[in-house]
Amino acid sequence: MRDFESEKRTAAREAVKFLKDGMIVGLGSGSSSTLAIREIGELVKNGLSIKGIPTSDKTKELAESLGIPLIDIHTVDAIDITIDGADEFTTELMLIKGGGGALLKEKIVASLSREEIIIADSSKKVAFLGKFKLPVEVIPFASAYVLGALAKLGGTGEIRKDSAGYYRTDEGNYIIDADFGLIEDPASLAGKLDHITGVVEHGLFIQLASKVIMGDGEGVMVYG
Ligand SMILES: O=C[C@H](O)[C@H](O)[C@H](O)COP(=O)(O)O
DSSP, X not given: OOOHHHHHHHHHHHHGGGOOXXXXXXXXXXXXXXXXXXXXXXHHHTXXXXXXXXXXXXXXXXXXXXXXXXXXXXXXXXXXXXXXXXXXXXXXXOEEOOTTSXXXXXXHXXXXXXXXXXXXXXXXXXXXXXXXXXXXXXXXXXXHHHHXXXXXXXXXXXXOEETTEEOOOTTSOEEEEEEXXXXXXXXXXXXXXXXXXXXXXXXXXXXXXXXXXXXXXXXXXEEO
């Protein structure tokens, strides 16, 4: 029986070894990223000098509580390294992200990053993306239209809910969790989703990850 929590922690510890003094570091969102951010907090306490850019309000709060210095994304040309999690990944470094609703800022930060390191436990590795429903962030006004557009592409979708009603992202948008079955050509689907009016962003990350560090039992496997 694998201990996924411990695999995530091992991957997080491995990823933070890439951080060096002076770096601008993208801080991912979700439970795996939280482990990495806690490790970064320890390193900062011990003298590592980095500046972080958080990918969600929750991550910002966590980083602040750990004393990790932050920098405004508008003041940087590039981010040296981002450490983030994923809901699914393939060994070709394609990802589904956004299970926690943070995909928009995560994709912006990943796009600005020289290196995007994904940390994951071994349950996240798949041959084909799509068992995990694909998060699609939409402007609330467009949600019915987008559901129809997804159906035309062969998908079904449901607007994500939470205890307060419809779930809202940090930017106030809705998330549609879309089911396309197993996705044989993620790049092609990503291109089609990019063209739907009202879609702000989607959780298919293509050619954004530089490597995936996967916890594998007691050790790690590195892809990329
Ligand atoms: O919106 C959330 C992010 O994309 C997370 O990186 C992703 O959902 C993986 O989260 P976790 O590390 O909690 O499995």
